[in-house]
Amino acid sequence: MKRHTFWNDLKNYRVLLLMLAPAVLFYILFAYVPMAGIVIAFKRYDYAGGIFGSAWNGLDNFRFFFESGDAWRVTRNTALYNIAFIVVNNALQIFAAVMLFEVGGKWFRKITQSALFLPYFISWVVVGAIAYNLLNYDIGTVNAVLRGLGLEAIDIYNTPAYWPYILVLVSAWKGLGYGTVMYLAAITSIDTEMYEAAEIDGANIFQRIRKVTIPNLYPTIIILVLLAVGNIFRGDFGMFYNMIGNNGLLFSATDVIDTFVFRSLITSNEIGMSAAAGLFQSVLGFVTIVTVNYAVRKYDKDRALF
């Protein structure tokens, strides 16, 4: 009987299933098959044997990764950068969204929003070029200004200590428009009656923002922060690679898991070890997002991701 309904369903939904087929095949091939390819993290890869024919070497790749000392450095950098990005970016985006909503006429709002959104549209390659423009020792604008003021120029590309600040700024700069629009959409959907009620109660604008606007943004904030926290062990390769490139002098402060895996794979061809680092990252990320989601679910079921 059950079998019978299954075949019936299959017949009923054959067109819909056919329509899903390309995407399903795509994700099987490019997402699920590579998941099976994780086995190379436990193998000594050789080109003749390929993914499934190479010899097993147990946990050697992981041992190599952890004993090199790179594991701790890149994991710490990845997490710390992402935490800084989450805090700074969201705070700035909420601030800009609230201000955009409250201040100015239609044109002011339109023009400001366009300006804030502009950096989102350019590639990381161009951002890298702009950064070079500003920070270069010989001809960068920052150093030109410093010299003009009679101060000593600073060799930014040789000094790791500056980079955490620079990268946080760049991330905030590029993401400001996108996040501001997200939060602005959430603010716009707040029931205006709430504002009116606050007005009648004699609340001034600061109180109104603190007591009405911000609390109403909590669901959006939670979703966006949850998504970001789930990706806390995923470094933004485009940003780090175009800002730093292969400048080894800065790696102590700027190397993240993604740039490390990339270099190990492409530059030094250590396939087993880079696969081990990648698997370590995936598992950490998976555990993080499931944990965070579980916590949110306990707190408020409707706000969880899944």
Add this chain to the structure above:
Amino acid sequence: MKHLDRKIFNIIGYVSLIVLAILCLLPFILVVSSSLTAENKIITDGYQFIPTVFSGEAYSILFKYPQQMIQAYIVTIGVTTAGTALGLFLTSMTAYALSRKDFKWRNQFSFFFFFTTLFSGGLVPWYLLIVNYLHMKDTVLALIIPLVLNVFYIIVMKSFMSGIPEAIVESAKIDGAGDFRIYARLVLPLSKPALATIGLFLALAYWNDWYNALLFISSEDLMPLQYYLYKMLGNMDGMRKAMMGAGAVVTTAIPTESLKMAMTVVATGPILLAYPFVQRYFVQGLTIGAVKG
């Protein structure tokens, strides 16, 4: 007193928004200005926001021997067009099937897609699959396939299509229309705003892509624009060679610094020109995404 609060608030608001807007625009002005400044001025005084000594030399060199640049443009335009069209078709078709409330397995399939955003095999198996098993290295497919589908776009499209009244689908069914016909003739025309938004997201991703080229492309004929720019920025010797290889008789020194910036302007230009017209759709699309959460 209420008015004083409002005044203080407005001053804070205007000042901070104007400062933020200027900070977002300034780097672009710097690049354009640098590309128009005489090389020796840059060498002595650094990049500046206003071209104190104007020179169009960088652009005239760039446009004198533009073969490689044009080739990169052709690759990028081709990949962007083909990828966006294919991506829109696949995304909307998938989203339509998932949006059908009478489709019994829609949740299972949704999870099948969603799970790939939670866990992945990492870069290495994916890279080896594409290079060693699918042999896509140095093919145009390596630039199109990796970006063609994105779970986030499917979710946004699905939630938009879920908002289309079911009665429309029902009445078409009664008229004897098949599922694909309903999708192509009824649902697609009604989904124009979502299609415009996702189309723009896809086009932007393709236009700005350099990562897949970094991984998979070594042939110069297949270099997309952003990757070509990346190569040139990091390798001025390569740039000189490209200029000479194109038949340039280099009598004077090539103004490398202003040339870098001129290339950046030329590679970014079309995006910045299209930007004022497409921004609206981005905002719309983000709003759809935000509502869904």
